[in-house]
Amino acid sequence: MKGALSLIVKIWKHPQGRVGLLIAGVLVFCAIFAPLIAPYDPYDVTARAEKGLSPSWQHPLGTTISTGQDIFSMLIYGARVSLMVGLITGILTALIGAVMGICAGYVGGLCDTLVMRVVDVMLVIPTLPLTIVLTNLFGKSYFMIIFIFVIFGWTGLARVIRAQVLVLKNSNYVKAAELSGAGRWHIMMRHILPGVSHLLIMNTALSSAGIMVAEAGLSFLGLGDPTAISWGKMLADAQSGGALLFGHWWWIVAPGIGIFLSVFSFMRIGLALEEIFNPRMKRAGAMHRLFRTLNNTYIQKVFAEMDEAEREEAREAAKEKGGAAV
Amino acid sequence: MNKGYVIKRILYTLFIFLIVTTLNFFIPRIGVDDPAERYYPPQGNMSDVEYNIIKDLTRKQYGFDVSTWQQYLRYLNNLLHGDLGTSLQAGSPKVVDLIADRLPWTLVLSVTNMFISVLFGMLYGTYAAWHRGKWADKLLMNASTVTTALPAFFLALLFSLYMGFEWEWFPAYTDPSLVSSFDWSLEAIGRVAKNAALPIIAMSIGGIVSYAQSTRNSVIAVSNEDYVVTARAKGLGTKTVMYKHVLRNALLPIVTSLGMSVSGLIGGAVVIEQIFNWNGMGTLFLTANNTNDYPLMMGIMLFLSGVALLGNLITDLCYSLLDPRVTVGGGRR
Numbered sequence: 001m002k003g004a005l006s007l008i009v010k011i012w013k014h015p016q017g018r019v020g021l022l023i024a025g026v027l028v029f030c031a032i033f034a035p036l037i038a039p040y041d042p043y044d045v046t047a048r049a050e051k052g053l054s055p056s057w058q059h060p061l062g063t064t065i066s067t068g069q070d071i072f073s074m075l076i077y078g079a080r081v082s083l084m085v086g087l088i089t090g091i092l093t094a095l096i097g098a099v100m101g102i103c104a105g106y107v108g109g110l111c112d113t114l115v116m117r118v119v120d121v122m123l124v125i126p127t128l129p130l131t132i133v134l135t136n137l138f139g140k141s142y143f144m145i146i147f148i149f150v151i152f153g154w155t156g157l158a159r160v161i162r163a164q165v166l167v168l169k170n171s172n173y174v175k176a177a178e179l180s181g182a183g184r185w186h187i188m189m190r191h192i193l194p195g196v197s198h199l200l201i202m203n204t205a206l207s208s209a210g211i212m213v214a215e216a217g218l219s220f221l222g223l224g225d226p227t228a229i230s231w232g233k234m235l236a237d238a239q240s241g242g243a244l245l246f247g248h249w250w251w252i253v254a255p256g257i258g259i260f261l262s263v264f265s266f267m268r269i270g271l272a273l274e275e276i277f278n279p280r281m282k283r284a285g286a287m288h289r290l291f292r293t294l295n296n297t298y299i300q301k302v303f304a305e306m307d308e309a310e311r312e313e314a315r316e317a318a319k320e321k322g323g324a325a326v
Numbered sequence: 327m328n329k330g331y332v333i334k335r336i337l338y339t340l341f342i343f344l345i346v347t348t349l350n351f352f353i354p355r356i357g358v359d360d361p362a363e364r365y366y367p368p369q370g371n372m373s374d375v376e377y378n379i380i381k382d383l384t385r386k387q388y389g390f391d392v393s394t395w396q397q398y399l400r401y402l403n404n405l406l407h408g409d410l411g412t413s414l415q416a417g418s419p420k421v422v423d424l425i426a427d428r429l430p431w432t433l434v435l436s437v438t439n440m441f442i443s444v445l446f447g448m449l450y451g452t453y454a455a456w457h458r459g460k461w462a463d464k465l466l467m468n469a470s471t472v473t474t475a476l477p478a479f480f481l482a483l484l485f486s487l488y489m490g491f492e493w494e495w496f497p498a499y500t501d502p503s504l505v506s507s508f509d510w511s512l513e514a515i516g517r518v519a520k521n522a523a524l525p526i527i528a529m530s531i532g533g534i535v536s537y538a539q540s541t542r543n544s545v546i547a548v549s550n551e552d553y554v555v556t557a558r559a560k561g562l563g564t565k566t567v568m569y570k571h572v573l574r575n576a577l578l579p580i581v582t583s584l585g586m587s588v589s590g591l592i593g594g595a596v597v598i599e600q601i602f603n604w605n606g607m608g609t610l611f612l613t614a615n616n617t618n619d620y621p622l623m624m625g626i627m628l629f630l631s632g633v634a635l636l637g638n639l640i641t642d643l644c645y646s647l648l649d650p651r652v653t654v655g656g657g658r659r
Contacts, residue, residue, distance in 0.1 A: 121345050126630040132615050133623055213477050217597050244487050256480040263475035
């Protein structure tokens with residue numbers, strides 16, 4: 001709990017992360033309190049005779065052409081689907097990716113071969129068509145869609161985790177734990193998992209962002225839950241409902257901006273986390289700033305900086321080695 | 327090239343393909359005892375007797391009257407003869423023929439899109455890398471976060487609204503007679519170009535930015551290599567170093583990464599094709615989905631997976647040609 005709080009503080013201190021946190025916070029607020037914020041019932045297709053209204057004070061984003069639903073209220077309710085599908089899928093993907101990656105990397109042998117073969121197969125199968133087939137087979141509830149996204153989402157992460165675990169496996173502290181008789185399960189939970197946790201947290205943010213786009217695409221194709229209001233489905237309704245024909249741009253732009261903001265905020269948080277966890281990225285950022293100020297002699301400066309960084313790393317490595325020897 | 331490595335890669339690709347075909351065979355059979363129920367789901371107004379007759383007919387027609395293993399072997403045998411199955415559409419067309427009809431139309435979109443993305447992406451990425459930290463580079467940095475967060479289908483809708491309906495630059499929906507009236511005349515080609523313009527613009531914006539981003543990163547990474555330092559230290563001019571030492575090496579990984587995106591070339595345009603009503607593989611797949619045409623859906627899936635595998639294989643082999651180090655360690659990981 002304390003760790004999570006300090007992480008949020010760290011993201012908040014990162015200028016790009018702060019933008020992401022702010023936007024994501026507003027979206028989560030909208031999603032949770034949607035019934036209180038939305039001025040009308042977005043599912044209401046009968047009460048109003050005013051169809052296809054332009055934006056006004058009564059209807060900030062107008063109403064839909066065929067059914068007269070309030071677009072602003074639909075927009076707020078749409079945040080629920082996008083965030084729910086994105087976040088739940090991101091977290092489950094991280095969990096399964098972690099288990100598979102750690103098993104493949106640490107246990108090795110048959111386990112490794114099996115997991116990596118499955119990853120290879122999954123990477124070849126075209127995701128969108130298979131998702132369409134599976135929703136056709138098993139129904140279009142959001143539970144099913146999340147399940148399918150998770151089944152296909154963990155492969156990339158498992159590869160990354162496996163590579164990192166292979167490095168950790170040969171590190172001195174894992175060797176020491178093995179020598180002192182720690183069990184496999186203990187080592188995986190206490191020594192390996194903390195070593196890859198930064199990858200997991202980062203991946204949750206970034207893959208949630210990717211899933212939100214994918215979910216919008218599925219809903220747009222009419223393959224999402226037909227009873228819920230989602231941004232992708234709003235876009236599909238706008239297209240089939242004549243928004244293009246009548247030039248009702250607000251009906252298209254509103255859900256588009258919703259999708260954009262949710263994906264953008266999660267990507268920002270993910271990238272901020274990447275820089276927080278990976279100091280070398282920070283150094284690259286510093287280099288970038290350097291280029292901006294000194295662009296004539298930048299190459300020499302960069303080389304000097306790189307040399308310095310390398311020397312520093314070598315020194316650190318030597319220190320670590322010395323420490324281990326002692 | 328290492329011969330053993332090539333043979334190993336090809337055998338491995340075949341092995342993965344076998345697994346994919348097996349999955350492909352069993353997926354429509356999940357959850358039903360009789361695949362005939364999948365092919366012809368019961369209708370509301372049909373009595374049990376009538377439905378059983380239809381099921382029997384379907385079973386015979388599609389060879390479901392033998393055991394699952396025999397069906398599977400027959401399926402593999404058909405695949406070996408290049409037969410992906412028979413569609414449920416009226417007139418029972420072969421899935422292969424349907425794919426062959428639609429494939430060129432999808433390729434018109436995706437190949438043009440890829441060409442534009444790679445060309446402009448590389449040019450812009452190189453420019454941004456050469457002028458690091460200036461406006462072009464900053465624009466790229468900002469554009470890449472924006473375009474990855476903006477789904478291509480949203481852009482497509484906006485373009486369709488403005489360039490299609492409001493300003494009438496390009497047709498917002500594809501002319502339905504485009505395919506049937508195509509006869510290789512200049513006029514017909516021009517009409518295709520006009521109809522394809524909006525989908526291609528919508529698709530290529532994201533592509534240009536992502537290729538520009540990876541080109542920029544690659545160029546910057548290469549310009550930090552030792553041999554570039556050496557070239558600079560020899561006193562060569564900036565232009566010579568950039569063209570001869572940096573660009574050549576920086577663009578190689580980008581070119582080889584093209585192989586990886588081959589499957590996206592064919593299957594990646596489902597939503598865009600749907601928006602513009604373009605007569606390609608994507609709309610074929612969606613129609614198959616809406617009519618529960620399982621043989622057609624699974625045929626397209628298998629085709630796409632096969633193309634993806636082939637693309638990966640070719641990329642791997644090209645990689646080993648360009649960078650002999652990968653054949654030593656037993657493959658690129």
